[in-house]
Amino acid sequence: MVRNLAKNTHTTAALDPPEIASYASTLRQCNRSRNLALGRTIHKKLRELGLDRVTNLSNLLIQMYGSCHCVAEASRVFATIKEPNDFSWNVMLTAYARNGHLAEARRCFDRMPRAWRGVFTFNTLMLAYARKGDLREARDLFDRMLSRNTFSWNAMISSYARGGNPREALELWRAMDIDPNSITLASALHACCELADLDEGRKIHARIKHSGLESNIILATALVNLYGRCGRVMDAQEIFHSMADSQDVVLWTAMQMALARNGRLIQASALFDRMPRRDVVSWTNMLVAHASDGDLGRAARIFGAMPERSSVTWTAMITAYAQNGRPRAAIHLFLAMDCEGFPANSVTFVTIFDACSSVADIALGRRLHAELLDLGAGQPPQIDVSLGTAIVNMYGKCGSLSEARSFFDSMPDRNAWSWNSMLAAYAQRGQTLAALDLFKLLNLHGQDPDEVSFLALFSACSHAGLLRDGHCYFVSITHDYGQRLTIDHYVCMIDLLCRAGRLAHAEELLHAMPFSPSSTAWTALLNGCEMHRDVERARGIPGRALGDDHGPYVLLSNTMLVS
Template identity: 25%
Template sequence: MKSLLNPKISLSTLKSISSLAAVKNPSFFPIENPEIPSLFDPFQFLNDYTKSTHCSITNTRILHAHFLRIDLLPSNVAIANSLLGCYCRSGSMADALHLFDVIPERNVISWNLMVSGYNRSSMFENSWGVFCRMHCSGFEPDEFTYGSVLSACTALQASSLGEQVYSLATKNGFFSSDYVRSGMIDLFAKSGSFEDALRVFHDVSCWNVVIWNGVISGAVRNGENGVALDLFRQMCCGFLLPNSFTFSSVLTACAALGEIGIGREVQGWVIKRGAEDVFVGTAIVDLYSKCGKMNEAVKEFSRMPTRNVVSWTAIISGFVGKDDSISGLKFFREMRRMGEEINKFTITSVLTACAKPSMSEEAIQIHSLILKSGLYSAAEVGSALINAYSKIGAVDVSEMVFREIRTLKDLGTWAAMISSFAQNQNPESAIGVFQRMLQESVRPDKFSTSSVLSIIDYLGVGRQIHSYTLKVGLAFDASVGSSLSTMYSKCDSLEESYKAFQQIRDKDNVSWASMIAGFLEHGFADQALQLYREMPCKEIIPDQMTLAAILTACSASRSLLIGKEIHGHALRAGVGRDVVVGGAIVNMYSKCSALELARKVFDMLPQKDEVACSSLVSGYAQNGCIEEALLLFHHMLMADLTIDSFTISSILGVIAPLNNPSIGTQMHAHITKIGLNSDVSVGSSLVRMYSKCGSIEDCQKSFDQIENPDLICWTAMIASYAQHGKGAEALRGYELLKEEGIKPDSVTFVAVLYACSHNGLVDEAYFYLNSMATDYGIRPGYRHYACMVDVLGRSGRLKEAERFIINMPIEPSGLIWGTLLAACVIHRDVELGKLTAKKIMDLEPCDASTYVSLSNMCADLGLWEEAEQIRDQMRGNRTRKEPGWSLV
C-alpha cells in the first residue's frame, strides 16, 4: 500500500488508507447500520483514487483484494461499480469483466461502465457484445448506454446496427435525449449519410452546443461546407454561443469554400470571445493558406503561442499549394529545428513540394528521412513518394518504391503507380499494373481506373476496361465515365464517347466539359453548343472549365453572337475576369475577328497570362494587324511572360509577308535562345517564313533542327522546294516522308503536284494524282485538278488539258478554267482561250481578271478589234479591274 501514498491526496483519503491498512475484521465497517460512524468511507476513497494519478492496474488489484477480504463488494453495488470504473480507467478490461461477472446485483451503471470501458480501450466489438448481453438479460438501457453503444457502432462503421439501436432508443422514450441524438448524428455523419444526420438533428429542437458542433463538423466531413455555414448562422441566430470546437469546424468550411470574408468575420468573433486555442489557430492558418493569403497565414502562424504538427503542416501545405516549394521547405526545416514531431501528412506535403525535376536532391533527402523516421510503412507516404519520383522523371525509382511498400493492398499506392506511368506516357506499364491488381484480387477504384483510361489510345483495350467498369458498376461514376468518354473520343469513336457520357448518372462539370471538348476535337462545334444548352435543364451550373470549353466551340464555329451570350453569362457568374475564362473570351473574339472587343476584354483582365496574350497576338496576325501583333509580342517579352510555340508561330506568320529577312533572323535567334527551335510547329513556321523570304537554304537548316518532324513540317518543306523550282528535291522529300511511316494528306499532294507543275513532270503528276485515291483513299479536290491542268498547260498540252477538265469527276470551277486560260495566254491559243474565257464568264461574270487576260492576249497578237470588244463587254457588265499597288 506504500505506492498509494501521495501528498496530493486529501487528508481524508490518507486516513482512509491508514484505516484500510489496519483492518483485520470485516465487521469493522458496519455498513448496514448508518448510525454507527465509520472511520473509512470507501466510496469517497474510490472517488478520490479514481481522480488521482495512482489509478493503475496494480493498485486497483490491491484495493480489490482488500475489499474482498472485508466482504464489502457483495453488499454494496455502488462500491463494486466504483472499483469497476477504476479497472476501466486503467485499461484492464479483463479484470473489469471478471469483477462485473461476480457482482450479484448489477444495475444499469454497471453495464454502462463496461460499455464505455470497452470504448475507451478501443474494443468496440466487446462494447457491442456487452450491450447485446444487457438487452438479452432484460435490463433497460438508459440514455448513456445508448450514447456509448452508438459510439461503438460508429467506430465499427456499423451503421445498420446503429440504426437498430436508435430505433430501440426511440421506442423506449429516449427520442429527445441529447446523448442519443449526438451519437446518432455522429454515426450518420461518419458513415457518409449526412442527410440522415441532418434529419435526426431537425427532428427535435436543440439547445445543446455539442449536438450543434456534431452536425456542423459532420457537414464539413461530408464536404457539405455550405450547409455547415448555414447551420452556424442558425446556431448564432438562436442565441447559442459557439465554442472553440465550433469555430474550428466553421473555419475549415470557409477554407474549403474559399470564403475568406466569412472566415475573417469568424476570426474576429474568436478574438472577441477569447476562444482561440491551438486548434482554432491552426484552422485560421489553414484558412489563409488555402485562400492563397500566405502573408496573413504566416502572420497568424507567428502569433500562435502554441503550435502542433497540424499547424506546421497547414503552413507548409499552403506554400506548396501556391507552388512556392522553397518557402515550404524552409518552414519544414524550421519545424525540424524546433524538434516538432512530423507525421505522414507533413511528409506528403513536403514530397509534393519536391515533385519537380529541379528538386531531385531534396526528394532523395526526404526519402532518407522517411526511412529513418519509420514512416515508410504509411500508404499515403508511399503514394506521395511514387508521385514525387514520377514528376521528377525517375519512373524507375517510383517502381522500386512500389515494390518495397509492403501494404500492396492499399488502393492509393496502386493508383499512384498507374498515374506515374500515365504521366510519363507509358501505356503498356500502366495497363500491366492494372492487370496485376486484378490478378492479386485488389479491386481497382475509380482513381486507378480513370488513370489507366487516360493513357489508353487503343480501342480494343479500352473496350475491355469499359466492360470491367460496367461489371463492377464504376462506369456510372462521374470521373470514370468522363475518362471513358475521353478515351473513346481519343480513339476516334465519338458515338461510343457520347454513349459513355450518357451513362453517367450524376454528371459533373468535368463530364460536360470533357464531352464538349470531344465534340470540338472532331469538328462538331454545333453539337458542342447544343450540349452546353442542355446543362441548365439538368440543373448544372457551368464552371470556369466548362465555360472555357464552350467558348472554344464558339471560336471554332465563329459563332460571335453565342460567344457574346456566354461572355454575359460569365460576367453574371462573376468569372468574367478569371484567368482561364478571360483568356478563352479573348481567343473567341480574336477568332471571330472582333479585335476591338478582344482588346477591351484583354485590357480589363487583372492578370494577363500567356493564353490571353497568345490569343490576341494570333488574332492580330490572322487579321493582318502586323504592327499591333508585334507590339503585343514585345509587351510579352518585357513582362517576362512565357512565350509558347503557338505565339511564336503566329508572329512568324506575321513576319513572313513582310519579306524582311533581318526581322526573321532576329526572331530565329530568340527562338533558339528560348529552346523552341526544335519544336514542330515553330520549325514549320520558320520553314514557311524563310521560304517566303526566298532563302531555301535557311528553310533546310530550320527543317533539320526539328525533332521528329510531323506531316505539317514535311509538307511545308516539300512546298518550299516546289515554290523555288526544286522539283526533284520536293519529290525526294515526299519519298522520305513515306519512309518515315507518315501518311500524306490532301495538302501534301497539292505541294507534290505543284512541284510537278513547276518542273514539267507530267507523267509523275499523273502518277501522284492516281496514288491519292488508290494508295491513300483521298479524293482529289479542285486544287489538285488545278495543279494537274497547270502541269499540262505549262507543257503546252492544251487540248489534253481541255479533255482532262471535261472528263473530271467533279464540276470544273472558275479556278480550274482560269488555270487553263493562263496557259492559253502563255501559248497564245486564242480560240481555246475564248472558249475557256466564256466558261469562266458563265461561272463568274464579275471576274475582271478573265476579261483582262483575254484582252491582253488578243492585243499581244495584234487583234485590236477583238481586244476592244472584250473591253467594251467588260464595261457593259460594269466589271472593274482593281488597281495594282506595291509596298516599294
C-alpha cells in the same frame, strides 16, 4: 529504457514510450505542413537519441522528406532500415513517384516483395506514369492489377480523357465494373465532349440523374460543355438554369462558351454582362468569340477593357489579327506583349512566325528563332513539331532556303506539314531538283506524302517544264500511294500540259476528269492558249466558265490581241 527500445527496429506504435509517440506526432505534422526545417531538427534529435532506426519513425521521416521534395534524404533514411515493412516500401515509392523520379520509383516497385504490392502501390506508380504522359506504361500497370478501386479507374479514365485519348477513356468507362463517383462521371463527360459523342453523353447524364448528382457543380459544368460542344444549346441552358443560385464562374463561363460557340453572340454578351464575377478566362472567351466572328474591332475593345490579362489572352488577340489578314498588327501586339513581360508560349511563337512569313520579315523571324535557342540557359529548347514547322515555313517564305533546310534537318521529329513546308519552299523558289530529291528522302523516311505534298511537286515540275516527271507523280498518286486524285491535282496536271504545249491533251483531261471543270481549270487552259497563241482553242472556252474574276477575261483579251 528509450535506448533499449530503440535497438528493436520493429518496435510498434502501441509499445512505443511517450517520447517516441510524441516524435511520431510531430513528424506527421511536419509532413502535413511540409515544415522541412522542423523535420530536419527532429531527425537530428532522433539520431542523437539512437531512435533514427526505429522503423515506425524512419517511415515517417521518409514520408516527411518526400513531401518536402527531398528525395535523396528520404532514400538515405530508407537505406538505414534493416527490414523495411510494407509501409516503408510504399512511402519510399510514393516519395520517388510524386517527385518525378520515375526510374527510381519503378526500381523500388520491382524490388518490393510481391505480397506487399497492393492497390495503393499500383495506383501511385500508375498515376506517376500518367502524369508524365506515359499512358502505355500506366495502362500496363492498370491491367496487371488483381483488384482495383475507384481511384484506379478514375486515374486511368481521367488520364486518357485529358491526355488526348478520349476513345480509350470511353472504352474503359464502359468496362468499369464498380460504381463510379462524380470524378469518374466528369472524366467520361469530358471524353464525350472531345468526341462530340452526344449519345454516350446522354447516357451518362441519365446515370447522373439516377445517382442523384444533378446538383454537383462539376458535373453540371461538364454537361453544359458537352451540350454546347454538340450544338444542343437549349439542353445546356436547361442545365445552367437548374443551377440558378450558383455563383460559380466556371459554370457561367461554360454557358457563355456554349452560346458563343453556336453563333449566339448577343446572348453570350448578355450573359457576360450578367456574370456575378468575371475572370480572365471569361474575358478571353468573349474576345475569341468576336474574333472568330470576324469582328476584330469588338475583340480589340474587349482586349483593351480587360482588368487583367494572361499569356493566353495576348496570344488570342495576336492570333485574331494574324488569322484575319493583319499580320503587322499581330507582330506589333506581340512586341507589346514582350515589353509587358508576358511569356510567349508555343502557340504564340507559331502565330508570329506565320505573321513574319506573311510580311517577309526575316529579321524578326531570325531574332525570335535565336531567342528560342537561348531559352533554358543553354539547354535544348522545347521546340515541338508545330513550332519547328512554323520556323521552316518562315525561312522558306522569306526566301532563305539554306536556313530553312538547315533547321529542317536538325528537327528530331517531323510530320507531313514539316515535309510539305520544305517541299513548298523549294517549289516556290524554282528549286525543282531539290524538291524532287526531298520527295525521295520523304519516302525513305517512311513518311506518307499527302495531297499537299503532290501539289508542291506538281508546282515544281510545272515551273521547270518537267512533263514526264509530273505525269509519273500524277499516276503514282493512285497506283503507288492508294490516294484519290482531287480537282487540284487535275488542275496542276492541266497546267503542266499547257506549259509543255500539249493543249489538246490538257483540254481532253479537263473534260475527262471526274469533276465539273472549275474556273481555275479553265483559266489554266486559257493561260496555255495565251502562251502558245492558240486563239481558236481560247475562243472555244465558254465565258460563263471563267467566273466573276476579271483576270481570265483579261487573258482572253490578250490572247486575241496577240493573234
